[in-house]
Amino acid sequence: MPSKWGGRGRAIPLLRIATDPRTWVFASAAAAAGGRALGRWLTRFELRGRTVLITGGTRGLGLELARQAGSAGARVAICGRDADTLARARESLSQMGAAVLATTCDVTDRNQVAELIRFVQAGFGHIDVLINNAGMVEVGPVEAMTAVDFERDMATNFWGPLNAILAVLPHMRSRGEGRIVNIASIGGKLSVPHLLPYSSSKFALVGLSEGLRAELRASGILVTTVCPGLMRTGSPRHATFKGRHDAEYTWFNLADNFPLLSMDVERAARRILRAVRHGNSHVVLSLPAKV
Numbered sequence: 001m002p003s004k005w006g007g008r009g010r011a012i013p014l015l016r017i018a019t020d021p022r023t024w025v026f027a028s029a030a031a032a033a034g035g036r037a038l039g040r041w042l043t044r045f046e047l048r049g050r051t052v053l054i055t056g057g058t059r060g061l062g063l064e065l066a067r068q069a070g071s072a073g074a075r076v077a078i079c080g081r082d083a084d085t086l087a088r089a090r091e092s093l094s095q096m097g098a099a100v101l102a103t104t105c106d107v108t109d110r111n112q113v114a115e116l117i118r119f120v121q122a123g124f125g126h127i128d129v130l131i132n133n134a135g136m137v138e139v140g141p142v143e144a145m146t147a148v149d150f151e152r153d154m155a156t157n158f159w160g161p162l163n164a165i166l167a168v169l170p171h172m173r174s175r176g177e178g179r180i181v182n183i184a185s186i187g188g189k190l191s192v193p194h195l196l197p198y199s200s201s202k203f204a205l206v207g208l209s210e211g212l213r214a215e216l217r218a219s220g221i222l223v224t225t226v227c228p229g230l231m232r233t234g235s236p237r238h239a240t241f242k243g244r245h246d247a248e249y250t251w252f253n254l255a256d257n258f259p260l261l262s263m264d265v266e267r268a269a270r271r272i273l274r275a276v277r278h279g280n281s282h283v284v285l286s287l288p289a290k291v
């Protein structure tokens, strides 16, 4: 009796399935998905037993990254400029049972960064993951900004990460593996009015980070560029406001605290550490940033 494929017996339907272009499209898609999953599994990088250095790990996103990396079994090293904030952060990380090293360091100073890297290596042996998180923001119209404001943002948000990268790279190269995470901003992809020194410095960081990813990939060092939109880290308390200070503070603080516009910091840190484990090239955080 003729089958529903129009032929007799089983050989003809199988032949039809095998020669149907839709079968090949489906098989290719499945093979590609399987390849991606295998690639993710092969490049997975567990944090347990690793050393993770987080610049600016004393509060906000940096401290949350340190907490989550510590909970995952990593040894964490943090730095910041203010000794009291640093001491409080070290205490809270130690209390949760994390192995922690903490030292003051201003990332804009190349010598201090070199000293930081030596300090962490002396304490923990080597550095597996560098997270360039230390950052600053100045808010205000361009007419209220001077060249010094642009230089300050560039020093912290661009030269700071570059100082740390150049100091840590020889060691990662000699070990043939490592992870470098650069916390940039969506302001480094789309320039934001009233945040021009900040946006300019984050654009520079994104350029550095993306080029570095391409250049280092073959050496086993994977670079991740993170572009968050607003996150609820309490950063308006530490931002500098220029021009009409009250008005500038109000819009920045409102946006920073509005749940639809800004992202919970614990969630942001989880997403970033997942990207570290998988060696992803980019992370864009918060819905408005994705749009």
Ligand SMILES: NC(=O)c1ccc[n+]([C@@H]2O[C@H](COP(=O)([O-])OP(=O)(O)OC[C@H]3O[C@@H](n4cnc5c(N)ncnc54)[C@H](OP(=O)(O)O)[C@@H]3O)[C@@H](O)[C@H]2O)c1
Binding pocket: 055, 056, 057, 058, 059, 060, 061, 062, 079, 080, 081, 082, 083, 085, 105, 106, 107, 108, 132, 133, 134, 135, 136, 137, 156, 160, 183, 184, 185, 186, 227, 228, 229, 230, 231, 232, 233, 234, 235, 238, 256
């Ligand atoms: N919060 C947001 O909505 C948002 C959005 C996009 C991107 N980001 C980026 O995410 C990162 C973290 O933001 P956050 O909101 O958590 O910032 P935050 O609360 O202001 O914390 C910044 C951290 O960096 C440290 N730091 C600042 N300048 C430093 C320097 N020159 N040397 C060493 N440490 C320095 C600070 O400690 P000391 O002041 O004691 O030095 C602090 O530990 C930044 O790179 C920021 O640009 C934040």
